[in-house]
Amino acid sequence: MRAQVNGTSRDLAEGTSVAAVVTLVGAPAKGVAVALDGAVVPRALWEKTIVPDGGVVEVLTAVQGG
Template structure:
């Protein structure tokens, strides 16, 4: 199946969780937010939320500075 992850088309296995996508992206353990099809996915649901075929995932990391 295919999904858009941070603007790039990726081949994912059916049933891939949001947590697996975050790991695939190499995101840090803290300071990360995920949106699936425009809706924020709470961290507590990352393991149980699956990415649908054609889904759009945005993995965002907090950046400190000013």
């Protein structure tokens, strides 16, 4: 199945969790948040939240700015 991960279309295995996507993009251990289809997925739900076909995942962290 395919999903948009940080703006890029990716092939993901069926049943891929949000936690797996976070690892896939190389996110640091701390200071990261995830939105799935425009809603925040709390860290506690990363393992059990499955990315649906056509899902849009954004993995964000803090950078210098402002």
